[in-house]
Amino acid sequence: EAGVAQSPRYKIIEKRQSVAFWCNPISGHATLYWYQQILGQGPKLLIQFQNNGVVDDSQLPKDRFSAERLKGVDSTLKIQPAKLEDSAVYLCASSFNGMDNQPQHFGDGTRLSIL
Amino acid sequence: RKEVEQDPGPFNVPEGATVAFNCTYSNSASQSFFWYRQDCRKEPKLLMSVYSSGNEDGRFTAQLNRASQYISLLIRDSKLSDSATYLCVVNLKDSNYQLIWGAGTKLIIKP
Numbered sequence: 001e002a003g004v005a006q007s008p009r010y011k012i013i014e015k016r017q018s019v020a021f022w023c024n025p026i027s028g029h030a031t032l033y034w035y036q037q038i039l040g041q042g043p044k045l046l047i048q049f050q051n052n053g054v055v056d057d058s059q060l061p062k063d064r065f066s067a068e069r070l071k072g073v074d075s076t077l078k079i080q081p082a083k084l085e086d087s088a089v090y091l092c093a094s095s096f097n098g099m100d101n102q103p104q105h106f107g108d109g110t111r112l113s114i115l
Numbered sequence: 116r117k118e119v120e121q122d123p124g125p126f127n128v129p130e131g132a133t134v135a136f137n138c139t140y141s142n143s144a145s146q147s148f149f150w151y152r153q154d155c156r157k158e159p160k161l162l163m164s165v166y167s168s169g170n171e172d173g174r175f176t177a178q179l180n181r182a183s184q185y186i187s188l189l190i191r192d193s194k195l196s197d198s199a200t201y202l203c204v205v206n207l208k209d210s211n212y213q214l215i216w217g218a219g220t221k222l223i224i225k226p
Contacts (some may be wrong), residue, residue: 003162033214041218041219042119042121042202042216042218043202044216045213045214045216047164048207048213056213091158103164104159104214105161106158107158108157108158109158111156
């Protein structure tokens with residue numbers, strides 16, 4: 001079974017620039033998550049999709065972050081404009097249906113550095 | 116109070132020893148629980164789910180104490196390869212099945 005695919009693995013940009021990340025979940029997984037993980041902290045949920053609908057985006061800084069999952073499969077996360085504090089690893093995860101006792105499977109993440 | 120709390124460590128443990136750490140959660144409505152392992156600069160990977168009756172997988176044992184609202188992870192006969200950060204995850208059974216992550220406990224196994 002192919003895992004969660006993310007790209008790029010690394011990205012370095014200057015503050016105020018824009019950046020986009022891509023995620024392809026495990027085939028058949030209805031639920032997709034984007035997390036931000038700052039060094040030394042646990043993952044922080046940014047947004048959760050169930051198919052192509054948003055389930056939870058309460059912690060997404062909507063003035064600069066956006067995400068979409070138009071066809072209910074792959075997803076993109078965008079930051080525009082980036083700030084220094086956005087330096088982090090951005091993890092994408094998927095689960096079968098997001099229900100009780102469904103574990104999440106993570107991609108390798110995108111390590112973002114803002115200069 | 117944080118929704119999910121873990122001792123950040125690090126726990127420095129000699130190889131072969133037994134080590135245990137806890138994770139406390141604040142929401143009594145929490146329904147399912149997981150331990151994830153995260154190696155340095157890697158993504159989290161599921162270690163084990165935590166069932167009400169407790170569960171064991173080789174050298175790893177997970178327990179749930181609903182009355183005191185914590186879960187525990189016990190590692191017996193620790194190996195150098197067990198060095199990692201162990202993340203506790205709690206699933207709230209509300210309409211969104213929101214997952215709350217702890218900040219993790221860092222474990223270092225020394226030869």
